[in-house]
């Protein structure tokens with residue numbers, strides 16, 4: 001009995017000692033690595049030399065955006081974000097990094113792949129080049145404008161219908177409280193539904209949230225499996241997330257098959273939209289088309305890339321207009337003066353040409369509140385030579401470089417009084433120079449491919465809404481011109497996972513509307 005007990009105690013002690021030894025080795029190695037890291041000359045908090053925890057904590061809490069701005073404001077244009085992460089907020093350095101495929105997208109893009117790598121998630125320059133060639137004509141402005149009627153019908157005109165109904169049903173005379181954030185959110189999904197899936201998801205018109213719910217669960221699923229891949233095999237534990245992924249996949253499959261069946265029966269598609277263009281997309285160099293698994297992934301990507309990005313930008317724009325009444329009034333007056341005839345919707349090209357102040361407002365909104373400014377890391381060049389960034393040499397293997405887009409847009413040496421929303425920055429002689437310091441759509445070879453669609457939605461939505469309705473914050477609005485910090489209206493706090501939008505929109509994004517005529 002006694003020898004058996006002694007045996008098991010000594011086995012336990014051996015296991016314990018081995019574990020302790022292993023922990024000591026790992027901790028010592030990591031400490032030595034941190035102490036002698038070539039990134040130690042990069043300014044930043046002491047803790048960040050030893051761990052990525054503050055960085056990952058901010059990513060998981062959705063506060064990366066503020067975290068990165070805070071560190072850059074304190075430490076300058078190159079900061080130590082974590083043990084093996086630095087961030088850059090210098091626009092010309094960022095443009096240089098983004099100009100070619102030398103600095104490839106970071107490892108996290110590959111981890112969150114849904115079925116197959118897409119034009120967005122791939123870190124392989126060849127695949128990205130092929131896809132961008134295949135999709136080049138699809139996202140060209142001429143192609144997007146050929147779909148403008150659909151964009152208007154399922155976008156701002158549908159939102160107007162729903163807000164007019166709210167006014168009709170309101171107990172108050174010509175006044176209703178609506179939630180602009182949910183309105184824009186539904187609208188952006190319905191636009192992607194009609195353009196990319198062959199039919200609207202009816203989020204706005206019928207309040208059908210099946211797709212938006214499933215899609216948001218899919219994002220959680222991708223984020224979790226990206227970090228903990230074993231979850232891919234744990235359907236029993238995460239059934240709702242698996243069901244959501246399957247639902248999105250089925251909807252995409254069905255859309256593609258319905259369209260192919262229609263063509264087989266009628267000899268031609270019902271219309272030329274994004275779905276049709278993705279199905280038909282050919283590489284101009286090789287003639288290659290996209291096979292079914294890739295087709296499903298690229299079509300599903302439209303949901304991730306083309307919905308919250310645009311709707312959050314619209315939400316931030318309304319927030320800024322409500323916080324700066326003089327900007328709101330000037331923009332509203334410009335729109336009503338230039339487009340007095342209410343019988344036809346304002347279209348993209350005329351809004352862009354006739355409303356320079358709207359262009360300035362949108363640019364300024366994307367400067368202060370870029371909707372894609374989360375964790376966007378880039379790898380060091382594959383040639384093993386490392387790179388010099390903002391005067392610091394970063395050797396190969398030292399870590400990843402993050403794009404400090406939000407911080408770049410808030411540099412006080414470039415943008416005086418950077419937190420102030422001031423569209424004048426994009427109205428005068430400095431406009432071209434200032435646009436060079438803007439990276440809301442990124443830059444270079446991986447620049448946003450859908451920006452033309454975004455611009456059409458942004459112009460048509462803002463111009464038509466501000467012509468038709470007067471907007472006013474409710475007296476109970478938690479944020480507004482009445483709540484200032486250092487003389488500047490406090491912004492609604494943001495929450496940034498992939499895109500950055502207002503936190504707690506149910507409470508923070510209400511607005512009173514009334515018909516202006």
Ligand code: HEM
Pocket residue numbers: 119120121128132302305306307309310313370371372376439440441442445446447448449450451453454
């Ligand atoms: C205001 C709206 C939008 C903003 C601010 C925006 C911003 C961005 C940014 C910053 C990137 C670079 C991301 C990175 O490097 O990881 C990007 C990439 C991308 N965007 Fe957008 N985007 C918007 C709307 C759209 C729309 C409407 C679509 C398509 C329907 C779209 C499709 C894409 C795609 C496919 C990429 C990846 C391009 C590549 O890696 O080659 N975006 N976008």
